[in-house]
Each structure stands twice: as structure tokens, then as C-alpha cells.
Amino acid sequence: MTQLSAARDAGAGTTSGTSSGTSDNPKALYGGTGTRRITVRDLALAKERGEKWPMLTAYDAMTASVFDEAGIPVMLVGDSMGNCHLGYDTTVPVTMDEMTMLAAAVVRGTSRALIVGDLTFGSYQEGPVQALRSATRLIKEAGVGAVKLEGGERSLAQTEAIVRAGIPVMAHLGLTPQSVNTMGYRVQGRGDEAAHQLVRDAKAAEAAGAFAVVLELVPAELAAEVTRSLHIPTIGIGAGPDTDAQVLVWTDMAGLTGGKVPRFTKQYADLRRVLGDAAKAFAEDVVGSAFPAEEHTFH
Template sequence: MTQISPAQTQDEQQGTQGAQGRNPGTAAKPAGDKSLYGGVRSRRVTVRDIAAAKARGDKWPMLTAYDAMTASVFDEAGIPVLLVGDSMGNCHLGYESTVPVTMDEMTLLSAAVVRGTERALVVADLPFGAYQEGPVQALRNATRLVKEAGVGAVKLEGGERSADQIKLLVDAGIPVMAHIGLTPQSVNAFGGYPVQGRGEEAAQQLLRDAKAVQDAGAFSVVLEAVPAELAAEVTRTLHIPTVGIGAGLDCDAQVLVWTDMAGMTKGRVPRFVKQYAQLREALGGAAKEFAEEVVSGTFPAAEHTFH
């Protein structure tokens, strides 16, 4: 994969016209700022911008999103990359794992996220069973996400075993984000969600996987549930950005499932999650207050009533 320098990004050609003041996250930045988070833009973030951020040493955030309204909130907050993850199976569709998610579901929700955003690069997962048969199947399903949903890139799990799929997609013009370490679609093979890359043999395999997806043309790679020291070594070794989730501070970017991050998830969350809000509690409180006012006859009040 060719390394793109900051000078090659389109921002220097297009400037910042039309982007200032669109949201609080961008308005405070100086004109010409190229940072992924909060940088002033007049267009969508692209994989060229991702490569340029790696060259500059910039860190950047990524969140999942599964609907237009939530995606618009994150887009306005300046989040540069939104992942329509197959995590929708757990936190949006009510499945016990990511495995049951279908291409129809992924396409529908990816299109909603694209419609709800203006700036973010939208990346959609290829769900389990959508690429394991081989490169041709992967191309057919990735093409659907690009054409029908309008995403800017796709993500698929696996290192060396998925290299041929990644290469064909990239050769066809579809940017690919790889995903190695703990790959949730393999939950049945793993027997759960254990940390990956512990021990010399496992660490060497993860390094081989990382180099394989880079050589195949992936523009970035997610490292999930990987010891921080190993993730740091991978980040130093690769020229493409690493996106950490439970992989320590040294990755180029960090991603969280938004329902975990915002406190919507019920029960226990993974150790690597930090909750920045308690939306489940707030939403439940609002619902109870509404219900109590209906039961007591105080809603709707005069100001909510037509005459």
C-alpha cells in the first residue's frame, strides 16, 4: 500500500470553505488544520486522510453507529470514522453474538448511518459468512455495501487467512480495514472472548497477520484484546494505522462500541471500556417521568395542547 504524505491530502487544494461553524468540534480549529478529530473539512474524511494522520503521528477516535440519528450526533462531535460494526447484533438487534448478523441487516443500517453523516468516513463490517468462502464472495458483498449503502470502506476479520480477500477488494477499488487479535465472529472457535497474542508463538502469529493485511493493501488494522506491549510493537512495525480496542495506549487510534462508551449497555462491560456517560439511567428516568405524568393527568399540559 502506497504511503500518502500530508501534502497529498485534498484539504490543501480545497481549503476550508463551507465547513466552519457546522459543529462545535470544528469551529475552534485554525484554518487549514488537517487533524482528523475536529479538523475543519469541506468534505468527507477519506483513507488518504487516515494515511496522512499516521505520517504526522496524529491519534484519532472511532465509534460504532447503527442509525442515522446517533451517527449525526457523533458526526457533529467531530468523530472522523464511524464503524457500522456487526456489534449491532449484540447491542442493536438483540442477538447473543455477532454471528447471526446478515448482509441485509448490515446494508440497511449502513445506509442509515451514511444518510445521517456529512463528514465521517463510514466503514461497514462484512458479517460472518459474507467473505469466508473466498475473494469473489467478499467482493460481491463488499460491492453491495459500497453501491447500496454508500459506505467509504469495509472491514473484515482475519489476518493471513483473509489476505486474498483484502487484496481483491483493494484491487477493485474498495478500501479495507482489517481486524486481527480477538475476532468476535470466531467466538465459537475461541470458546469465548480471550485475550490474543499472549506467548511467543501467538505473538509471532499476530505480527504475521498484521504484516499480511498490510501487504494485501488494508489501509488500517483493528487490534482487539491484544497485550499493550505487542500492540505497540505492531504499531511501530506497520506503516498503516492501528486501531486499538483493548490494545493499550500506543495504537494510532482507539475505537469503542458506542453503547458501551455512553453507558447504554446493560450489565457488565469489557475491562477495556470506559463509560463517559450513563445514558441508560438517563433514558430510563425520562421514560418513568413521562409515564408518571400521563398516569397522574399532568401531561399533556396546556402548552402541549391545541384549541
């Protein structure tokens, strides 16, 4: 039995915390009225209701607390921290030490959202034993509620081992950034053979017990087909509008990322400009002796 099947059999429950949004359903993941920590069971019930929900990445306690207060029901402490916060060119160099430290910070900064931690490159590829050890570390040391790993059929044994230990697993298919050295950054699943493989991978992840599947850079029609074929939620990023949920890297969403952003990203703010203007205003006050003023000074 998959984690989703068990969740459906368990029945309904309150699923959400206070948010700035509103919902007719008090059990809604976003806009509901509950206050307890969201679990994978709640995501399963949302799939049954046909409810869409948002997910954002988070890498520190303060940002995570903002998203938690905004009602974001699921946060991913992604290895995208390598690009966004640690200065790496790719996600590949991110270590489990770094992941554990930042995931723990996100958990400490939240009270309601389900926190999912990434298994970093090299922390699970050796096989089920290594994968379980890495997943257990994130659960015990960081306090996350679930882990994510890349791959479907190729990560089948790892997923099964982690799930058997009672740790929820989110699968990641399509563009898998840890494989950038072999696949590059391009849309995955184009062509009959590639599409059939992605469907097989998704079904393999579900059969292994994964509670959800991320679909990254996948043609919208294929993502819709996968979503219809699975009983577990699909989470899209560059995969069209028909997945059960949508995730964005928060620095892309908020306009903090410099340079060209991916086509599938929508910027909801311009934090790079806001922070830059604030830094310049501070610098000019210091140079002009306007700060600190009397109200900022002790005697």
C-alpha cells in the first residue's frame, strides 16, 4: 500500500493554518482554518478534493516564517540553495551538512507548513542503505516532515527503503538538476520514447510509496497525462497548469534572482531593486552624516 492509499483510508482531518487567503473549505491546504503542522496525509486528501495548492522553496528561518504566515502549506528546502544562496554554479556541490543545517533553520522558522528536505547529490545514489541513512539524518537532525530525491525507476530501491522506514518520500522527475552534467537544462519528455519513460518513472515512484511527484520542465500535455494517471499529487515547475500543485524557487518568484530568469517563472515582486535601493539609501545617509540621528543615539 502506498502512503497515499493509507492516507485515503485514514479519513479526513483539519489540514491547514491561518493564511492571508480565504477558502470555502476549512480543511483547504491554502486558506483553511486549521493550525497544526500539515502532513502528507493532508496532501492526499487535497488530491481527492481536486484542490490545487502552492509550494515554495525556503532556505532560512526568517524567510520561511514569512511564507508560513502567508499560508504556504508546503516548503521545499531544495538543493537549489546551491545556486540561490551558496554561490555554486549548480546544485551538485551541495552537501548533506549544508542541507541539514538550512533545513533545520526552516523547520525552526515555521509552525504549520510541511517541510520537505532534498537528498543532495551523492547522498543516495550508492543504494538503499546510503539513501536511508541520509533521509534519517534529515528527519532526526533537521526535523523535516519528508524528503525528496530525484529519479523514478532508477531510484526505486532507494524510495522503497526510505518509505519502509516510515519516512515520506517526494519523487522528482523530468529535468533533474543533479543530472545537469548529462542532460543539461532542457525540456524533458519530448518524443514518444521519452514520454513513455517519464510515465513509467512516475508510476514506479507511486508504486514504491512516494507521496507526491515533482515534474520539472515537462511538456504541459505530458504533465497533465501523468497527473491523471496517478493517485498521488503532482507538483509542476515548468510543467503547465494541470498539475495538482505548483512550486517556484522563492528568489525567482520574488524577483531577487539577478539576470535572466527561467521562462516558467513569474515574478511577483522586485526584491532585488527594493533591497538595492535600501542599501543605497543607508549608504548615502552614512556618508552624509544623516545616520545615526539623535533618535538612534544613546547618552
